[in-house]
């Protein structure tokens with residue numbers, strides 16, 4: 001019997017620093033984040049390894065919650081640079097042929113027409129490889145760059161996001177597949193009976209439409225999502241076609257997988273069609289000792305504790321600068337956090353023990369964030385990946401980098417061939433569009449039937 005196949009996604013950043021705060025200081029990191037060639041090279045590397053997708057995260061502000069200032073983020077390189085993703089993905093589309101191209105856009109600060117147009121355009125220009133990571137954003141710094149004082153409350157964010165998705169998917173459907181005629185002789189460009197107004201009216205948005213971009217190769221770009229709260233998981237169950245998760249260990253991941261798949265079923269969709277991919281760090285070496293040496297560098301030497309707290313404050317929308325490092329992380333403290341509360345809860349559960357302190361959290365933010373670390377030779381890392389897949393902890397992985405592009409080059413050179421040899425990962429792309437690569441149906445039916 002054919003073995004279950006895994007999906008692999010590269011967790012990319014269009015900026016100076018990966019999710020690992022020390023990445024820019026890593027001796028093997030290339031500082032090409034302001035060069036188009038750097039992103040093109042990353043895309044080609046991942047495509048050589050047959051990755052399903054390169055996905056870029058985003059944040060719409062410099063970290064400025066910790067101590068009420070951006071100074072530490074700037075000085076310590078705690079993700080102060082974030083380039084515009086539509087342009088970066090355009091570069092990647094031109095440099096690659098098959099790999100999926102995912103970008104994060106916020107439903108809280110953008111508008112449905114803008115997002116629908118951007119992703120439909122990318123879907124055309126990439127031959128059907130676009131994906132949108134739907135986020136509701138996390139903190140007040142982002143709000144303050146968009147004319148608001150405070151970030152919208154959690155559930156209101158998701159109410160708005162539901163409407164945003166109704167309007168955006170509606171806009172993608174305003175053009176029927178065969179609306180374009182292009183009949184020069186009779187001067188008939190497109191069939192007006194096949195291009196529709198949307199006339200969406202909601203509490204948050206009203207959008208007339210139609211979109212100014214014809215229906216794209218995938219029908220609709222693929223929808224990615226990473227909600228972890230109850231409301232976030234319900235939203236994912238309704239809309240997501242690929243779910244990212246942040247689960248620090250295999251037990252938490254298994255429980256999350258089961259719960260999320262059940263809620264997808266309860267929402268009337270096929271749970272098997274929606275893949276769940278946790279974030280992981282891979283630290284790979286030619287020998288086990290070599291991998292361990294690399295892990296030590298990653299664990300002990302490169303992250304300033306203040307950089308970690310800067311990023312933790314940003315994710316939690318909470319200024320940790322007033323707390324001593326040995327302060328316990330209490331239930332009351334977690335209740336007062338308005339950012340990604342589930343992340344602290346999960347980390348606390350994972351760290352365990354009677355008292356988890358701010359120093360523990362900062363340490364884990366530095367080197368674990370939300371996912372596990374797979375360390376070893378290619379076969380050893382492949383063993384860990386297989387264990388997660390075989391025990392229903394996930395359907396694949398979104399791989400975060402300790403350094404770029406080297407961490408991905410290591411995975412492609414040492415881990416991917418091993419996965420291919422074991423028959424759990426593709427050795428060539430069989431489809432053209434990202435939907436075909438992921439085994440997802442095309443909304444509105446196939447173009448080729």
Ligand SMILES: Cc1cc2nc3c(=O)[nH]c(=O)nc-3n(C[C@H](O)[C@H](O)[C@H](O)COP(=O)(O)O)c2cc1C
Nearest residue numbers: 057058104135137226227228229232244245246279
């Ligand atoms: C792998 C992964 C990537 C994420 N990328 C982003 C991102 O780029 N921008 C962002 O604002 N949030 C990002 N998030 C956060 C989620 O969108 C979400 O807000 C978070 O998991 C909290 O869930 P909740 O919104 O249900 O509270 C990411 C989460 C994960 C696990």
